Amino acid sequence: VSDKLDGEDLFIPPLNFAMVDNGIFRSGFPEPANFSFLQTLGLRSIMSVYSSQPLSLIFLYFLFCFSPVLLLPVCVSVSVFEFDDPFRIAFEYPIEELGVKSLPCMLLLMVCLFDWVFVRYLCPEPYPEANMEFLKSNGIKLYHFGIEGHKEPFVNIPEDTIREALKVVLDVRNHPVIIHCKRGKHRTGCLVGCYRKLQKWCLSSVFDEYQRFAAAKARVSDQRFVELFDISSMKHLPITFSCLKR
Amino acid sequence: VSDKLDGEDLFIPPLNFAMVDNGIFRSGFPEPANFSFLQTLGLRSIMSVYSSQPLSLIFLYFLFCFSPVLLLPVCVSVSVFEFDDPFRIAFEYPIEELGVKSLPCMLLLMVCLFDWVFVRYLCPEPYPEANMEFLKSNGIKLYHFGIEGHKEPFVNIPEDTIREALKVVLDVRNHPVIIHCKRGKHRTGCLVGCYRKLQKWCLSSVFDEYQRFAAAKARVSDQRFVELFDISSMKHLPITFSCLKR
Incomplete structure (x- = not known):
C-alpha cells in the first residue's frame, strides 16, 4: 500500500507520528x-506500550473456558443418573445427533472452539505476524510493556511500568527508538509527558504537547498522572536535547 | 520568568514548540x-518567517510620510503668494504660535513625529531588542524571510520565499535551526509541509501534522498551497531522517 508521485513511492508515516527528541520518535x-x-528511520528498537485487551475481557475469557469444566460433575451426574427429563432432552438429544458419544467430549469441543475464536479474533497477538517479521528482517528489538487502554474514569496507569519503559527509552544504546501504543495519544502521551518532566519542561508546555496529539480525546486523568509522576529517583539520568550541542 | 521545581528552574519551550527532524525545530x-x-538546543540559526505588518499598513505608512512632501509646493505657494485667506489662517497662525518660522519646517516636524510613532508603536522591529541580544550573545545567525500573516481568504503565500527558506533549512551548516513565525501554525506549518513533501510524505500525513499545530485555526488555503508546491526543482537535495541511520 503506497501512494505514487511521478512514479516514485510516497512514504506513509504511522498515525500521529512525530519526533520527540534525538533518536526518539512516537x-x-x-x-x-x-x-x-x-x-528510513533506521530504528534499533520499538517501545510498545500497547496491550490489546483490557483485564475485564481476559477475566471473561477464563470464566468461559473454565465454566464447562466446573459444570462437568453436574452435567455428568445429570446424564448418568437421569435426574430430570428436560436435562436429557437438552443435552443428550443434540449430542447423539452430532455423533458425539458423551457429554464430556462435547464440552471439551466447546472449550476448544471458544479458545480458537478468542485467540484468533478477540485477543490478537500484541504484535501481528507481519510486524514481527518486519522487526526480525530489520534487526529491530521489541520492548513490550503492556499497558491496558482504558476509558475514563477507569484509568489506572501503572507508574512502575512507565518508569521501566522510560529507562529503556533513555538508554541511547536503544536509539533510534519509536514509542507507540494504539493511537499514539494516551499511553504514548503519558510516557512522553514523563520524559518531558525529566527534561524539566514546565507543566503547561508538557500538557500542551499532550493535547496536541490527544486533541478531543485528551484526558484529565492522564495529565494528572504526569503531574504526579515522581522523577526524583531518575534525576541522575542525563537528559537534554544533547546530541545537538555544538 | 521561570517556574521552579525543588528549587530548580523549569524550562519554558516556546509556543507550539516541536522537533521536525534532526537539527530542525519549529x-x-x-x-x-x-x-x-x-x-539547551545549542542553536546555530533561526529561520524567522515572521513579518509584523501586512503590506496594506506599510503602504499607508509611505502614503502618510510622502503626502506632506507632495503637498509642499502647494502649501509654499499658498503661504508665499497669499492665494487665499483661509489657507493663511489655517497654516500660518498655529505655526507662529509654536515659534516655527516656516511651513516647510512644520511639515518636516510632522513627518518626523509620524515616523517615530509608526516605527515605535505600529511597526515593531521584526526582532525585539531582547531577542537580538540573545542571538548575538549566543552566536545565533538570523535568517529573516518576512511572510505576511493573513487571514483567509486574503492568503497569498509567496512560493519563492518558501523555496529560499527551505534551502536555508535544508543546509546542515545552519543546523540546529528553529523555524518560527508568530504562533507556529500557518506560515511555519506551510514551510514544514513543503519540507515533508521533499521527504516524500503522503499528503494525508502532511496535512495531519499541519492540523495538529493549527488545530481549530487550520486553513484549507495553506494546505492547498502545500499540495500545489512544486518540489521538482529541489529534488537533488538529500533529505531523509538521515543522521539517524545506523
Whole structure:
C-alpha cells in the first residue's frame, strides 16, 4: 500500500507520528503500510506500550473456558443418573445427533472452539505476524510493556511500568527508538509527558504537547498522572536535547 | 520568568514548540521566557518567517510620510503668494504660535513625529531588542524571510520565499535551526509541509501534522498551497531522517 508521485513511492508515516527528541520518535500502532517509511528511520528498537485487551475481557475469557469444566460433575451426574427429563432432552438429544458419544467430549469441543475464536479474533497477538517479521528482517528489538487502554474514569496507569519503559527509552544504546501504543495519544502521551518532566519542561508546555496529539480525546486523568509522576529517583539520568550541542 | 521545581528552574519551550527532524525545530515567536530553554538546543540559526505588518499598513505608512512632501509646493505657494485667506489662517497662525518660522519646517516636524510613532508603536522591529541580544550573545545567525500573516481568504503565500527558506533549512551548516513565525501554525506549518513533501510524505500525513499545530485555526488555503508546491526543482537535495541511520 503506497501512494505514487511521478512514479516514485510516497512514504506513509504511522498515525500521529512525530519526533520527540534525538533518536526518539512516537506514533500510533505501525501498520504494514508504514513499514517502508519506518525503514528510513533506521530504528534499533520499538517501545510498545500497547496491550490489546483490557483485564475485564481476559477475566471473561477464563470464566468461559473454565465454566464447562466446573459444570462437568453436574452435567455428568445429570446424564448418568437421569435426574430430570428436560436435562436429557437438552443435552443428550443434540449430542447423539452430532455423533458425539458423551457429554464430556462435547464440552471439551466447546472449550476448544471458544479458545480458537478468542485467540484468533478477540485477543490478537500484541504484535501481528507481519510486524514481527518486519522487526526480525530489520534487526529491530521489541520492548513490550503492556499497558491496558482504558476509558475514563477507569484509568489506572501503572507508574512502575512507565518508569521501566522510560529507562529503556533513555538508554541511547536503544536509539533510534519509536514509542507507540494504539493511537499514539494516551499511553504514548503519558510516557512522553514523563520524559518531558525529566527534561524539566514546565507543566503547561508538557500538557500542551499532550493535547496536541490527544486533541478531543485528551484526558484529565492522564495529565494528572504526569503531574504526579515522581522523577526524583531518575534525576541522575542525563537528559537534554544533547546530541545537538555544538 | 521561570517556574521552579525543588528549587530548580523549569524550562519554558516556546509556543507550539516541536522537533521536525534532526537539527530542525519549529515554534511560535520566541519570548524572553523561552531563552533559557532555547539555549539547551545549542542553536546555530533561526529561520524567522515572521513579518509584523501586512503590506496594506506599510503602504499607508509611505502614503502618510510622502503626502506632506507632495503637498509642499502647494502649501509654499499658498503661504508665499497669499492665494487665499483661509489657507493663511489655517497654516500660518498655529505655526507662529509654536515659534516655527516656516511651513516647510512644520511639515518636516510632522513627518518626523509620524515616523517615530509608526516605527515605535505600529511597526515593531521584526526582532525585539531582547531577542537580538540573545542571538548575538549566543552566536545565533538570523535568517529573516518576512511572510505576511493573513487571514483567509486574503492568503497569498509567496512560493519563492518558501523555496529560499527551505534551502536555508535544508543546509546542515545552519543546523540546529528553529523555524518560527508568530504562533507556529500557518506560515511555519506551510514551510514544514513543503519540507515533508521533499521527504516524500503522503499528503494525508502532511496535512495531519499541519492540523495538529493549527488545530481549530487550520486553513484549507495553506494546505492547498502545500499540495500545489512544486518540489521538482529541489529534488537533488538529500533529505531523509538521515543522521539517524545506523
